[in-house]
Amino acid sequence: MKYTNIVEGKFLKRPNRFIAHVIVHGKEEIVHVKNTGRCKELLVPGAKVILEDCSHNPNRKTKYSLIAVWKNHILINMDSQVPNKVVYDALYYNKIEEFENLTLLKREVTFENSRYDIYFEDNNKKGFVEVKGVTLEDCGISMFPDAPTERGTKHVLEMIKAVQQGYIGVIFFLIQMEGPKVFKLNWKMDSKFSNAVKSAWENGVKVLAYDSIVNQNGIEIGKPIKIDFSTP
Template sequence: MNYHPVISGRFIKRLNRFVAEVEIDGKPELVHVKNTGRLKELLTAGARVYLEASANRGRKYACSLIAVEKDGALVNIDSQVPNAVVYDAILKGKIAELGNVDELKREVKYGKSRFDLMYIKDERRGFIEVKGVTLAKDGVAMFPDAPTTRGTKHVLELVQAVKEGYEGVILFLVQMQGCHTFTPHAAMDAPFAEALALAARSGVQLLAYDAEVTADSISIGKPIPVKL
């Protein structure tokens, strides 16, 4: 996944979930934030940030914040990109646990649910839920960074699909490098952590991969262990 064109700035403050103030070329500008999570550990005053400039002059905000520099490394915060990165990685056979699939579809409806991806492999069908991860502490990546009843619902729906004969995968894309482990953030959202443990016991495959991040790109990296 590539961004173009990309410019840099200094973070000033966040005004709400969708808008922040960033210093660009010495002037404060309002920009769109492509992530509604809290991001308190990342969006700190003075942090170097990277933004994608839009060619659409009719847009309310000319730039969208896509990455933040933390401790000398880049963290991609675009919540819209994980699905695309994982989709591309599966098509290229880069998710070793899945290998090469025969067919891959996005946004597939199942009952009252809609899963991020569905694959067909050797006549087996499986659903994949993708979660982007931007929170890390001492090399441990964690999700979520805010309570997510929607996320818990998705996990439980996937458990039900597995009970009905489908394969199920939850893949956490850690949108940075440098993490050695992924774990659910139970202190932030105990129901989600409990649902994830239930999913593991029910046959849902839990995967985590880090990502190679530059100022203007993000792509799949290497697998990291999941610890419940």
């Protein structure tokens, strides 16, 4: 995933989940935030952020989109539209070691009452992949979610049904940074989602976590990360 027309800025405030105030080239700008999650530990006053200049689009209300932020020495991509594409591309180019020789890939395919991010087939099997972008990190531990997600819980529980009907089910956590050594479920934030993922894993759903190689101009799949399913 590549970006064009990248500029740096300094974060000031975020009055709502859709916009932020950022200093760009010495001027305060209202910018679009490409992530509706809380991200409170990332978007702190004075944080150095990366923006994409989208002024070429006459239909936009804001000139810039906030796509990444520096947290200490780690650059974290926080574009919520990116994880699906990164994982899809990685599957397409055989960069995920658990998948080989796929014969079909589709985006946004429905099973029962859930629309899953990716549908795939190989010669003998069919399956679904649900992708979750991870931006929360603390002391080398990445976690999801950073806010309660009823919709996410529903998707996970229906993934179990898909596996029971003979599909391969995959929950894929894409950590939108490089550096974390382990991934954990955020039981404190959403115990229902966390319990659903653990139950899915115990019932045959594959749960994967990969980090990402992130720079100012883009993001691509990194390496598999250890998953800790333990409860608090």
